[in-house]
Amino acid sequence: MRPARALIDLDALRHNYRLAQRLGGGRALAVVKADAYGHGAVRCAAALQDDADGFAVAFLEEALALREAGIRAPILLLEGFLAADELPLLAEHALWTVVHAPWQVEALARANPAQPLDVWLKLDSGMHRVGIDAGDYAATWQRLRAMPQVGRLVKMTHFARADEPGQNRTREQLDAFDAATAGLPGETSLCNSPALLGWPEARGDWARAGLMLYGVSPFAGDPATRPAHPPLRPVMTLESRVIAVRDLPAGEPVGYGGIFVSERPTRVGVVAMGYADGYPQFAATGTPVAVDGRPGRLIGRVSMDMLTVDLSDHAGAGVGSRVELWGSEVAAGDVVAHSHTSAYRLLCGVKRVPLQYRDTALRG
The missing domain is CATH 2.40.37.10 (Lyase, Ornithine Decarboxylase; Chain A, domain 1)
Structure with missing residues (x-):
């Protein structure tokens, strides 16, 4: 047999997840999209299910594969639902969804899910990929809050340059998030892996641990200039x-x-x-x-x-x-x-x- 192989250390995976929880100071989603960054999503999720507060995947099919494998913990769709006809499946499988576009808000308003859906409302704080514009965020939040189709409502954003030490864009995005969500109650989710490891001021109620979960630092360049953080264990x-x-x-x-x-x-x-x-x-x-x-x-x-x-x-x-x-x-x-x-x-x-x-x- 050909000797090439990839050994996956699930003890190291749990170590890194627990570190993400400690650094975030709250709850953490284990990001297992893209087949857990090549490590095998089902096996990684199964190894973490006694520890993880929840999981995050990119889209519905990835979530359904975890549910079919017996993963019962909360699962967030980071891209949200991609068509209105996915909403019944989200309710059936108790999936959480990001909402990042006005059309998704309209689809929710017309939907009749079997149970209210937990929504993570994403702000475009400066990455300019997906997200609700800052000027529309408060009104969108209020509208979703009033919908019977919506259960928990979490405020979130995503950082574009948190893996660049000394770059001011993350600070600018934090300020934009604070301004757009001022006066809106509820939980928040801000930190991806580089923010967890390098931006202690960027904390929220829910962290989203991706690359660090697999034991790899998100910071490139000279090790002497990288943010100091507890060691990760290669998975x-x-x-x-x-x-x-x-x-x-x-x-x-x-x-x-x-x-x-x-x-x-x-x-x-x-x-x-x-x-x-x-x-x-x-x-x-x-x-x-x-x-x-x-x-x-x-x-x-x-x-x-x-x-x-x-x-x-x-x-x-x-x-x-x-x-x-x-x-x-x-x-x-x-x-x-x-x-x-x-x-x-x-x-x-x-x-x-x-x-x-x-x-x-x-x-x-």
Whole structure:
């Protein structure tokens, strides 16, 4: 069997979720959209169901998959309902919905759900993607509050640049949120992962923990300039093994395009892992890996099914040696820094490799 796999540490997932709860000072939704950022939404939600105050997904189909798997905790649709005919299903499955557009308000007004729907009314505080305009927010809130179709009504917004330390846009969005919601009672939801980790003044009643849940910092760049926060535990370890070794003299190219040329006699290890598995195709030579637990480096261009690593300084390594691409030995953020990508894309891009789960809570 091909040795490439992604190991998912569910104990680490719970650790990171509990950290999000503590940092937020209230309740936290575990964001498991996009198949839990590539980690497997059903298994991750099941591992968190005794801890989580609720879950968040992008759209209805993702929520229904969790309900069909037996997840009974609250689930919020972050994109809201996408058509009025979805509203009966929201009521049937006790799903919460974001409302971010006037047409959704009108659809609710015409609906006759079997039970009132919990609504999270989203303000466009400056991201300008979706959300109710600031000048219309108070009137929209009052209208929804008066509707028998609406149960709990939560005020929310989303930050565009909270992952940029020192950038003033988050402060501006906070001020816009405070102004637009002044005098409106009820719960609030402000913090995504970077806001939880880097903006302690941006607290509300409900946090929304996404990337941090999976043990990856949302902050890029020089570690010395990143906001200090408690350590996260990596949840995914992407690994494979060396399947072939080549000994090359100095001056020989390796892989497609010959972008790496050996400067000395070089032992090249061929690893069963490629961009079809989700490893970044354009990761640069020098991207860190770990070979049998020791630091190593990628060399040459990543192929669809294979990549190459430098074994010259790994005398004991050879066919069968374990290679970690990211996880506890190689930080995913370090791979990102060498790959012209983002942590979000890195994790969500994992595919084809089997997911294998570790969970000490299920032992003994």
